[in-house]
Amino acid sequence: MADQPQLAADRPAPNSASAPKREFPGQGVAIIHGINGLGLWTLYIKEVRRFFKVQTQTIWAPAITTLLYLMIFTLALGGGSRQVLGVSFATFVAPGLIAMGMMNNAFANSSFNLLSGKMQGTIVDYLMPPLSEMELMIALIGAALTRALLVGLALTGAILLWPGVDLSVAHWWAVIWFGLMGSVLLAIVGLLTSMWAEKFDHNAAVTNFVITPLTMLSGTFYVIDRLAPAFQTASRLNPFFYVISGFRFGFLGQSDIGSTNTAVLHGGIGLGVLNLALGAITYVLLRSGWRLKN
Template sequence: MADQPQDKFASVPPRNDTGANRVQRAFPEPGVPLIHQINGLGLWTLYIKEVRRFFKVQTQTIWAPAVTTLLYLMIFTLALGGGNRMVLGVSFAAFVAPGLIAMGMMNNAFANSSFNFLAGKIQGTIIDYLMPPFSEIELMLALIGAAVTRAVLVGLALAGAIMLWPGVHLAAPHPWAIVWFGLMGSVMLAFIGLLTSLWAEKFDHNAAVTNFVITPLTMLSGTFYVIDNLAPAFQTASRLNPFFYVISGFRFGFLGRSDIGDTNLHVLQGAIGLGLLNLVLGIATYVLLRSGWKLKS
């Protein structure tokens, strides 16, 4: 019996070349992003785009807060005894000036980041944030970085304007506190603003957070007073306010004194606590961005 003819291609191994016989690579399912490395160029491009957005109207976003802060300084200084009142061993104007700078930085960081996704939802341009090949970390870093950049520019403008006020001298005995509390306060409000823009569906929602959360916490943070003058119950409430640690720690960098505690260790503990709070806010923001909450149908 004759042997059956063998397939002449049975012993030929498959070729792994660029032709038709090339082994196909596995692709992810449609809609599943596949990013192997950091998209540095895209992150930088989005960051610059957000910076240019607020810088085009710098009269409103940077210089207007400086004028508003000078009005605050003038009104409260004249209303509370002029230049004769002493607080923490310095004049009232010198006491309140660092708090006003920190307050302006935080408010503008919130204003910048709370506009991003909300404007996209209302104008129908939210796809501009969702379609590019960004990971959630890259998207978050670009938006938070732009908000902090605006806060720093506002802080510099405020410092320059306040230095024009008679009797105010901005020394820096503790530069680390100025940098740390200034940046951490700006990052904290940038995260809160980004969370607000995720949640909000119209500008009224954003305004509600500003009017009923941000403004009260800012005004009750010890910007214009020392909490030791408050009743014990209100002192406890003030110490539960994270804005208080930003204002007092930032002031410590300029004056070398703070109402956080009697020693520098208390200020350091406040700095660590603020950093941990920002870490929690960052994780929460990342989780919500990754889930597509109120961004993807």
């Protein structure tokens, strides 16, 4: 009689001793070791898509605002005949406006992330994924930096439409370094603000009473040599001054930070040290769950 197919019930059970056993890690044992690159990239893309969906407001609107600043201040301060640092006033003020726009938008982006999560009850979307505090910081700051760079490109294109503006670059290292350091500085400050704030009024208070005054008094529209000695000292204590003046140095080859390129370099190193210090503070606060898990 031909052999019949063996039913599943009649088949011998596999040898449980020889079958591999899958062991699951215990509670609190990390599964992802090292850097969670996929999770970091996913959060970064999520934050970029969030502001890019409203790019008219987040990217292109600052370009229009900057053109209005340039037009008003150029016409109010003598038109095209006024000279500052040996160039026309429009050429002098243009790099500062670009840097100012980049910093303001870096702050606006990072100061919204965690605050909106607390307000909408979605903060767990940031805290529950298998991301370390450093990965969370890198993703949020990276998204803010991306917005700052896009705004900087939009501002540059808009300012080039203004007659008489020369944006020739004298020192690329200064343009890149001070542009990045200024954007990272405001992104970190925005992240700290987002952690501290409990409502949008708190965020607006930091913007109106801290960020805007420091930005407007950073030497964007003037050189500090024309100020009284006491105000010059106050300006040199303002980190925004070094961002604006260093970024301008990259275009004009001149700066009111100091009479030598070494002074500009020292200002750039100081900004890097400040960012490292603020980044360390932000990391410690994120790790403790300050105002996020309480």
